Amino acid sequence: MTAGQTAGVLGANRLAVGPGRDGAEPHYHALSTEIFYVLDGTLEFLLGDRIETVAAGALVVVRQRLPHAFGAAAGTVAELLAVLTPGVERFGYFRRLARVQHGLEPFGGLRAEQDRYDVHFVDAGHWSSLRAAR
Template sequence: MTDNTLRALVVPADAAEVVDLPAGGAFTLLADARDTAGALGANQLTLGPGREGAKPHYHALSTELFYVLNGAMEFLLGEEVATVTKGGLVVVPPRLPHAFGAVPGVDADLLAVLTPGVERFGYFRQLARIQHGLEPFDGLLPEQERYDVHFVDAADWQSMRSSR
């Protein structure tokens, strides 16, 4: 007897939506909460050398996992900064402010998994429009609860990133 509610999600590489970012970057949208019955959301993020991945923010409800597939990433984790290279893993618990970007002069590729999942594909599409200069960043502010992305002061992170 087969339980129809027990189904694996398979996302072939050519079936994933790719959202282009400047400087050769991209979000590859792999799984949203609706695809996993709310268990998780997953995407791959490719960043050009030194490109910003995310401004400082926290998730009130979810844990976020990052696995560096290639290159090197800088992570702001609370008040600490960590550089993580290919094969490294970072797990960020709920409410811990964090940010990330490719190390200056190095491109990077990472897998990001958020659990429990939140419908966030729209968030990534909007971020791409912002990075391409088609929308202002402030347009994301009313969406913080919806996407469980709560932005915090970015001054120290921006200062550290720009001083390199």
């Protein structure tokens, strides 16, 4: 559901993340709060400087400007619903992100769109090292 379909009140996306794969690099939203509902599997969330592991049925609320990331736990496929409020039209962002994940576009291209999509990337080193240690 796009923000345009809800008059900007929210944007919602259903996502599937493969076993042990990252769903999003560390980033924050300057304008919106993001809500995640885990539909299936187990996810690891970076919330600031800590990792929380959550299973199906869990709800995670990420306030504005809190750096966060998420990925499926090793050995599990995870599905989640992500809601951003107020909504920011991010259809183009998810289209480009899919291209990055399939090697069709460099990740750096998304950095130029940070303000447009309210997705502000932060250093991924901490997230990567915490995930590797698990």
